Amino acid sequence: MNCENLSYPLINRLRQTNPVVLTVANSVTIDKVADGLSAIGASPIMSKEPAEAAAMVKLANAITINLGTITEAQLKQIRAVLNANTNRLPVVLDPVAVGSVPYRLKIAHQLLMDYHFTVIRGNAGEIAALAGVKWQAHGIDAGQGHSDLADIAQQCARQYHSLVVLSGPTDFVTNGQDVFTNPLGDRYLALNVGSGDMLSSTLAAYLALGEAPLPTCSLACQAFAFAGVQAAKNVRGLGQWQSRFFDELCQLTSTSVRKRAVERMNENND
Template sequence: MKVDLLDTLRHQNPIVFNISNFVTVQDVANGLNALGASPIMSEEVAEAGEMVGLSSAVCLNLGAFTQTQVEQIRKVGEVANQQHKPLVIDPVAVGAVAYRKMVANNLLTHFHPDVIRGNAGEIAALADVDWQAKGIDAGEGTGDLVAIAQACAQKLNCVVILSGPTDVITDGTRVVKVLNGTPLFQVHVGSGDMLSSIVAAFCAVEPDYFEAAQTACLVFAAIGERVAQATPNLGAGSFSVQLMDGLQLTTTAQINAIAAHQ
């Protein structure tokens, strides 16, 4: 696990272009900025080419799109592929809303993502595995999470992150698990969206996207875990503030000291 990539990221300060959702856009911008990347957002399809051109990675969040925004997402995904910029997709709630799954599957015929990051309900839906997703949350299912993540990665020919209490990262064959984290991530809406954009930031500084994805998961989960451990009885509001501080101030040595992965 290349935790030192965090120092590279902070040194290079890569621009990450995000199409975010209106719910968590502030978390995504500030999370990236605190960690050491440079976020930029846009809702205008006419500037898609320039936006991708100035960025070192792109993250497309499918959390709350309109039909107009779907056109923008498709254009940005196509341009990212043409310009060979790393492309990360966050397929929010595709397991809970049939329309979203249809839109996501259609978008995936227009461009190829390098990494897909979702919870169990979302990754199961993209892999066409039976699962009871609950809105934006993972929901419940009985399937094997590693097998589901691998099936999704093989089907879509990309790296897949199936996040949750344990993050599963796979390229379809190789599998790494990140065991760090805190249940407080679940009481803050936007944890997953932040992680997806941070995955893109690591893809900007590491061309092996399987490596970039697992490092992003470890860095984010370990920082959350440290923050939770540092303050007893931390609640949802304080956690989100402390998490921002942690993203900015945590060192690679501190992450290595608690890193738990297989």
């Protein structure tokens, strides 16, 4: 699958539609996620109270579940949200650091057994842990391993019958068979704590548009990475990049992302 199969008009349509994304959030990155959703044209909503889960789900067009600062209380909230999702809104799972923390891996496995997730989005260490592939994760970071990343993503997708987005310097998006590879990226996306969390909720926003998950998530990854690359031009450091990144997310258009994607594809074919 390549960029010719992607529906770039969805970038503009997202702003016109303004879908509501409910995120059970990582408290470390909650502000970045909310601002990132607003920047791309979505409407963020967040909650910590299980008693309002049904009302929140009723308001939402898509859901993100983030395990970044998981507690027993938040797990209760997560289950309340997923139980309330009777209309089957698209749900993205972000299994933060499951490759490093056995408790989180146990929770992720249990949630994946009890509920169906439209998408699982994680770095190489997280996706490898879920797939049962040997890998040396490093805290919340991807860590190191010697396996084929596309194959790891495919294994995970087949195991849980979900679309998998393995994000990193190169993103791999797969349904277990077809694979989209996104080579756009920048080192600041890895340095910035919260890039993955923001991407997970971005995926949910795009899924809310109701199109096929594989090309939709592939486009979301490409647009997100494009903003990161644009923000990195002539910056002095991470702080300046972060500010510019939000600016670039605000300015994403179907035309600009498609143009850069085609240019990069042509570069790779030369």
